[in-house]
Amino acid sequence: MHVAIIGNGVTGVSAAIRIRQLQPDWKITMISGESDYHYSRPALMYIFMGHMRYQDTKPYENSFWELNKIDLLRDWVTEIDTQNKQLKLHKNSSLNFDKLLIATGSKSNKFGWPGQDLDGVQGLYDLMDLKLLYENCKGAKNAVIVGGGLIGVEFAEMLHSRNIHPTFLVREKSYWNNVLPKEESEMVNKLIRKQGLGLKLETELKEIVDNGNGRVKGVITDKDEFIDCEVVGLTAGVSPNIDLAKESSINTGKGILVDWGFRTNETDIFAAGDCAEIIKEGEERNLLQQVWYTGKMQGKVAGESISGLENTTYDPGIWYNSAKFLDLEYQTYGMIMPKAKDSEEHLFWEHENNLHAIRIVTENGSVTGINVMGLRYKHKVCESWIREKRSLEYVFDNLKEANFDPEFYTRFEEDIIRKFKKEQAA
Template structure:
């Protein structure tokens, strides 16, 4: 596998080896468009030698059970397989992938949030102290103190406590229905608040505000967004990039109020009902999402002697001013490669990168960072946007190169200082993101040379996606025309029925040819494995989510259709697993009579029932195979 290309997810940093990126990131669920080919930016690499190995029984303690904390634990375990690792978490839930919380509020199954993170951070053999809130650190005694009275001894400590939302002090802000957004419990509460809401107000126009908007729109809620700045997405997005996001918000029906601020709230029976602004507006609402900023959660360090500014001050090894105490992630103020100073850079990927380096250094495998780079990747309303480094400098001495295409929703901006690339913003087309980061980091090797190869590779990827889209379209048309033919027969239009039947067969031929070109037909064992994966996704994630949304929106017919399909997929999954086990053992599968209800599609094995157990259709409506 070492000779294969490696692809990095721009959202979470997951590294995939293969000739092309996966259709979906197995960690965070981002689509293939979030992946960029990478050669030298892998974060989970170990130094060639361990310069200061730790003795047996050395106690590693980590405050925080998210990206930085678990990446740190993973690094410690990689360097020292028998290390004693304790992770302290204020939350009581297992580790989850935090950027998926808006999707959970919008209806994503809870299981996917936890499974995504577990797939990346499983099996670190650590002790997890859940539900413990850290109140103080005593560096001299090497003790972490918890609110429960528990004292935890350490030899090396990683502070990965993350951040906490900035709270609003305005009159009426204690009303029920005003929500902040950081933890799974926050998301669960917002989901409950949104379950019967018709109108929502989002306060804040940054990335977190857009996540609130995305979640509320997925619930079918009408959204008004209050933005203090003159544009959405500030400060990361400049006016040009912000205009694309604002256009997309308008297309989605979001009412955006620029250069306006919330001032107070009115409530009814303790529940928020009105948001009042400084321009005299009274905005009706059932739920309010507050996204006015976040700050490092470092209050428990008061009096510890650990130096802090906005975050915990660390050096290029992510160590604080006190030996054997480190910090990483949203709580850390670390050297920034572009700015040349220490900054708090908040993203899952940056936290993972810092946590890995800190963990290696804690365990004695020295990694010296040249500096992290602030970057963010997000997809909103089908539009991807990515910014990195000094994407929007205020100083006019920087050299700016940009191209805006409002009609097609694309924007490209490069920022240079004395000829050196120091920042960029991409909207719509983010295919250059990895090359841009390479140049900012000063990495010389190009992933696409010569230039003509870059275009060829991009075209190959485009053709692959076009084939996938064509296969899906032809497959859908095949089934649709079969149903149209049946309807024409019912209406005594036999010639029209023949036309639909002929077209349906043609679409089936087209779909089969597209699939063959895509190499989508492997060995029988490969095909069964693909079928098992597909059915598993439908059973565990797709149909449960579809049913939840249909129920929420009162679409009972759609919910019943999804339910019937899901029950059939469960049987398919079981039969495919049975068949694959037989094929892998070198024999055909021992499968008896298979029957399918022609009304609802439910499938079973064995004797044909007198009626379908799902829709109660009579036996004559059931086909056998």
């Protein structure tokens, strides 16, 4: 049995390792056009800022793959022939498979802006983008970042670390307010401005202007304002990379359509991670998950499905994400929508310095969501409160123990609980 895996990101790798555990004798080939070895994509910014070397972002020693009999192939897949179970490759001719996992990740969105293909204009997704950024930053003084979100703020921080002044163009009224509730979103606005970065809200990109030599010299916004810049970062979100599947008989929607065992409509072909869209029968919206830990979990379950483990189904568990807005660390547990539902009660505490905050959401007396900004709480503890449907009283009693900020950091739990209790009593 030969399993081919397209993509050596966290999803492909987690699947390969699981298959090897369950099927010691199967042949596994993992193909990637981007890199010889798996590395941590979220660490791209740290490589650029000099905090980590590329080799430190590889979670496994190079010898790991040979020891585990996982063959690595550096190439781009150009076509999936589902009928003949064959992959067409860019450098090598082709590769036959018995089972296939597509784990091709995401792609940076481009919306057909005039000038989007000029030199100096780029997304931030992979090592090719990183290499391009080193070039594009040479001699640059100003940059424009199109779109808010998590990758946009990382891009800005990277540029700022090289004394390039970034200005965000954000379509919304407030930073990432299609995801963050108003207060958290405003904290990010304040921080961006406090750190001296440009932030233009309710502003969209109209055109990227050519300097006459095919390179960007500035952008024009929908307010007809010209902004001088030598670099433009396109960070208006990512979309599942379904290029290969779209050109084949594999069904796609926004992502590659799969069931809860990551099976596509084609026998022996699976898809998981950022590129997959899990069909939620009878529901309006399917499930797309585009973060690191879900890629890891999905890859593991896909590996079990591929290996033939019976009754394997993916359990997305309780939603969790963590990120950083410049210096502001952010953790979210459960599904907290930007606008509270009528059935929810939201308690929100923010320090007057705008650098620390916590939101606790309850529904029918049980905790359903927690947002933390500028504080560090233990993942396992917060997740268990939601899973075990704990009451607010229980959370208040245990809030101090959930904090795992370093020893000499100021603790705010007493303040937080005092405010929340006062609000509840009112």
